[in-house]
Amino acid sequence: MASEPVKRGGWSINDFEIGKRLGQGKFGRVYLAREAKSQYIVALKVIFKEQLEKYRMHHQLKREMEIQRNLRHPHVLRLYGWFHDAERIFLILEYAHGGELYKELHRIHHFSEKQAATYIASLSHALAYCHEKHVIHRDIKPENLLLDHEGRLKIADFGWSVQSQNKRHTLCGTLDYLAPEMVENKSHDYAVDNWTLGVLCYEFLYGAPPFEADNQADTFRRIMKVDLTFPSTPHVSTDAKVLIMQLLVKDSAKRLSLEKILQHPWIIKNADPNDTILK
Numbered sequence: 001m002a003s004e005p006v007k008r009g010g011w012s013i014n015d016f017e018i019g020k021r022l023g024q025g026k027f028g029r030v031y032l033a034r035e036a037k038s039q040y041i042v043a044l045k046v047i048f049k050e051q052l053e054k055y056r057m058h059h060q061l062k063r064e065m066e067i068q069r070n071l072r073h074p075h076v077l078r079l080y081g082w083f084h085d086a087e088r089i090f091l092i093l094e095y096a097h098g099g100e101l102y103k104e105l106h107r108i109h110h111f112s113e114k115q116a117a118t119y120i121a122s123l124s125h126a127l128a129y130c131h132e133k134h135v136i137h138r139d140i141k142p143e144n145l146l147l148d149h150e151g152r153l154k155i156a157d158f159g160w161s162v163q164s165q166n167k168r169h170t171l172c173g174t175l176d177y178l179a180p181e182m183v184e185n186k187s188h189d190y191a192v193d194n195w196t197l198g199v200l201c202y203e204f205l206y207g208a209p210p211f212e213a214d215n216q217a218d219t220f221r222r223i224m225k226v227d228l229t230f231p232s233t234p235h236v237s238t239d240a241k242v243l244i245m246q247l248l249v250k251d252s253a254k255r256l257s258l259e260k261i262l263q264h265p266w267i268i269k270n271a272d273p274n275d276t277i278l279k
């Protein structure tokens with residue numbers, strides 16, 4: 001494989017051959033592209049400056065880019081670099097051939113325990129790495145998880161992440177995945193990502209997040225009460241439910257740590273060590 005694209009003095013659009021459109025985001029489009037000199041395949045995310053300014057998102061994007069640029073982990077989507085012209089900003093991203101994990105989940109309704117445990121182990125490794133670097137993602141949800149050509153999970157989209165050693169005070173993230181301390185707008189720390197792992201583990205196994213409701217107010221209430229019920233489906237083992245219950249704990253200090261998730265009997269029994277690339 002060609003080595004990753006590097007360039008002194010800055011990239012421009014002329015360095016790339018543009019291929020098919022991979023997707024459409026809120027602020028622009030994503031294309032398959034090849035760096036002409038190295039022939040390296042990447043995903044090029046094109047963001048219109050006008051859109052960014054309209055939604056006052058430029059500070060957030062800048063933060064996202066700076067954080068992601070410095071992260072190097074097999075389960076974190078690489079950002080190789082960026083450049084801009086008068087109207088657009090281009091992000092040079094690792095290409096995730098398998099696309100969104102969300103689409104795969106909806107296609108097959110729920111994952112097997114083996115698949116779910118493998119993804120949770122990959123996420124735990126990646127988040128442990130992020131937390132070590134003082135990055136809290138805060139917006140882990142299936143739409144932000146991509147798969148590479150071998151089906152390995154990659155965390156993408158650092159739009160809501162923060163790099164800080166202090167407890168944070170802003171309310172953000174997507175409702176169904178929010179930890180109680182975020183719903184209540186209290187200060188929060190790394191443990192918000194551990195809560196989200198519990199939500200995701202449930203969604204991977206049952207096909208829908210645990211606190212889903214018809215309206216936002218009811219979801220808030222269900223999260224605050226930790227109103228957790230398990231459908232009686234035979235494909236989910238007791239060990240999996242125990243892990244979910246150890247993560248969906250209201251007191252953030254009592255949630256299972258990432259290290260303990262990786263030692264959990266359900267993970268040990270089900271996660272495929274070949275798909276979970278260790279640090």
Ligand code: AMP
Nearest residue numbers: 022023024025026030043093094095096
């Ligand atoms: P986004 O603007 O990040 O929400 O991206 C829009 C869509 O483009 C996503 O839903 C994916 O389907 C696709 N996409 C984004 N980034 C990549 C990537 N690095 N590799 C492959 N597909 C991508």
